[in-house]
Each structure stands twice: as structure tokens, then as C-alpha cells.
Amino acid sequence: MNSPVWHPFTQHGLGEEIPEIARAEGAVLHARSGERYVDAISSWWVTTHGHCHPRIMAAIQAQAAQLDQIIFAGWTHAPAEDLARGLTAILPAPLAHVFFSDSGSTSVEVALKMALGFWDNHGAPRHRVVVMEHGYHGDTVGGMSVGARGVFNRPYQPLLFDVATIPFPDAGREQATLNALEAQCREGPAAFLVEPLILGAGGMKTYTPAVLEEMRAICARYEVLFIADEVMTGWGRTGTLLACEQAGIVPDILCLSKGLTGGSVPLAVTLATAPIFEAHRSSDRARMFFHSSSYTANPLACAAANANLAIWREEPVLDRIAALGVRQQRRLDALSAHASVRNARRLGTIAAFEVADPNSDYLAAMGPALGALARSRGVLLRPLGNTVYVMPPYCIEDADLDLIYAVIGEFLQR
Secondary structure (H helix, E strand, O other): OOOOOOOOOOOHHHOOOOOOEEEEEEOEEEEOOOOEEEEOOHHHHOOOOOEOOHHHHHHHHHHHOOOOOOOOOOOOOHHHHHHHHHHHHHOOOOEEEEEEEOOHHHHHHHHHHHHHHHHHHOOOOOOOEEEEOOOOOOOOHHHHHOOOOOOOOHHHHHHOOOOEEEOOOOOOOHHHHHHHHHHHHHOOOOEEEEOOOEEOOOOOEEOOHHHHHHHHHHHHHOOOEEEEEOOOOOOOOOOOOOHHHHHOOOOOEEEEOHHHHOOOOOOEEEEEEHHHHHHHOOOOHHHOOOOOOOOOOOHHHHHHHHHHHHHHHHOOHHHHHHHHHHHHHHHHHHHOOOOOEEEEEEEOOEEEEEEOOOOOOOOOOHHHHHHHHHHHOOEEOOOEOOEEEEOOOOOOOHHHHHHHHHHHHHHHOO
8 A cells, every 4th residue: 555655855756665664772673574674874863872772762751751842932841951951061161052943954044043143133234154065954945055055955946045155175175165264254254054074965075173173263263153063973973972072163053963862852952152142132022032843842852862961971972982983994994995985984983985986966876776785685774876874873783783884895796
């Protein structure tokens, strides 16, 4: 029987198989039909400690018996208060104010509105936003506007606002990126928005902490707000809690989601420094921050996030991440000897490379072909065009990691 479900990023006209997953544990998914799949991409980069982590599941269950939902405009509850305090304790001190939302896309929308509101409330409106080439910041209208233009958003171009784009800092061309950012900052934009150290959907492209540090310095020099989109990079993916740590920088505004709840339920936060918050605080109701959603700071989601924070405080998460990085590197090194592998790289727990293919855009046939082979071998992989990446939960066992790389190796031999 045909399903009425319309799946994201899925061309239903191709009639491709859509497995039904019944349960999950650790790094493994179990289909209703009995198949076992290793989750090589953390179910779209969200699952950190593993699926159905006992501490997180217990926190959700306990909270469900007490409070499920309450309006957050002018009301509050303990899970949100505890989470805000926990986040400000674990994250850099200047990020003192926590605004809740529902997803990575909305956390970016919130950041953009905070930045423009900051300047407007200071009586010196700025509207221009600077972004990096190949960036991705979500699929809402604002998120698409500040992301790379292409097949993702071509039909919606009339709705998108203009941004200034600087080139990606490819190795050997870093100064061109810095020069372009400085030229844009001289024009007085509201903010610069960037994914720190690695661009996710743009092809897992990496750049150095030194470039990130200098970009932050340029923005500070010209009083341009610096927004770090750590929706994917946060919660240990790059080897540190935040990617920004590796450059020794603190943004004016920080976006977090995905691993915020360990990947269990949707939740996002946008953290801001005191000047951003104070620009909106006033006895004038017209200067309040006009943003919310029905499920802002949902208590169940906040309880999950609090359990995630407890895991980070009480367990050796960074040691697990470091060990997984070493395990990934060993397998990536072996794979990179293949003649068709290009630019093999690893950042924290993220391993990636390109497969030699003249059609290198997102719609390259290689991606679905590898995804289908992997599915038939019991692995969930979803390449980005001809970019193959492996980003598993931190708890993955060696045998399952071996299976992932064996499947990729089999595909390369075809």
C-alpha cells in the first residue's frame, strides 16, 4: 500500500525503497522487517551518545509524568531554567543569555533577527549579512537566504534576500578570504555568519582554526557581529565541545541544536552576549524581541537536553570522541590509498573524502548508488554528491565501524 508520507529530500517519483525503522540502540537501527543497519551518519548528524541512551530516555519519561507543555512567553519552568544555567556554565562566559527554539534552521533565523534588532534598537539600522561560499544554514526562507544558492533553493529565489558572500578559504587561498571579509566589513554590515572549521551540507569542506580566529578578529575590528552556526559542529563533532574552541574565539551569537538533546528530540538554542540582550531590554514594549514558536522550550525536550549536559559533565565524553577520531583515521588512511579517493580528511569524529567523478554536484549519481549499496549491506550512508563522509555516534563498536568502511571499499572497487 502506498504511504501518504511525503519525505524530505526524497524524489518519490523514483520509487526507491524507504525502510521502516522500528527501534534503535547505540549506533544500530533495527527495521520492522528484521534488517539491522549501522547508523554511519548519526541520523543526519544528530545522535551523539547513541540512540535511545538510557539516561536521556529516563529523563524524558520522568518529565512526561510531570509537565508536557506550557507557553514560554512570560511563563517558565524548571527544565528550561536548569538547562539555561547548565549551558551558560559549560559554554564561554560572554554567552550569557539563552533563547530557545525548535531546530537548527530556526536557531539561525533567531540569530539573524537578534543581529538586526541589535542595530535597529541602537538607532543605527544595518541590514546586510555576510556569509561564506558553500555555506548551509537551513531550509527556512531566512536559512536559504544566507546559504549557498543552487538546486536546493532555485524555485524560491524570489523570496530570498540578498547577502554578501566571501570565498571559501581553500588551502593556499586563505588570504583572499580574509581580504574579502575585511572589504565587506568596511561597508558596515550587521553580521557575519559562518560554520566554524567545517561546512556540513556544502561538502564537509574544512579550513583551519587560524583562519577562523582571524575572521573573528576582523569582525571585532569593524564592530560587525559574529554569528557561529555550530548546529552540526557543536557537541564534540570536531573534537572539542565547540569548534570555536580550537580557534580560541567566542562569537557574539551562537547557534546550537542537533546534539543538544543527544539527538533524541528536537530543540535548539541561540546564545547571545550581554550587549545583544541589553539592546532588546527596555521599558518600551515595542523593543522586545519578537520571536517565538508554540513549542519554545518544550519541557520534555529541555529534560532530554539536561540529561545530555549531565552526561557531558559526568562521563569521559571527550575521551570517547578522541578515541573514535583515532579509530576513524586508521580506517580512513587505509581507504585513501584507493586511486579514486581525493582529499581524504578528518576533523574530530568526521571523516570525509571525494570520489573522482566529473559530476560533482549534489545530484551526482554516485551518492544514491553508494547509499543503495550500503543499505543492502546493512549500513546507513548518505553521501553529499560525490563527497563521502562518515559521522557515527560516539559509542560505535569496532566491528560496525569496520563494516562501514568495508562497504565503502566495496563500492570503490566497482
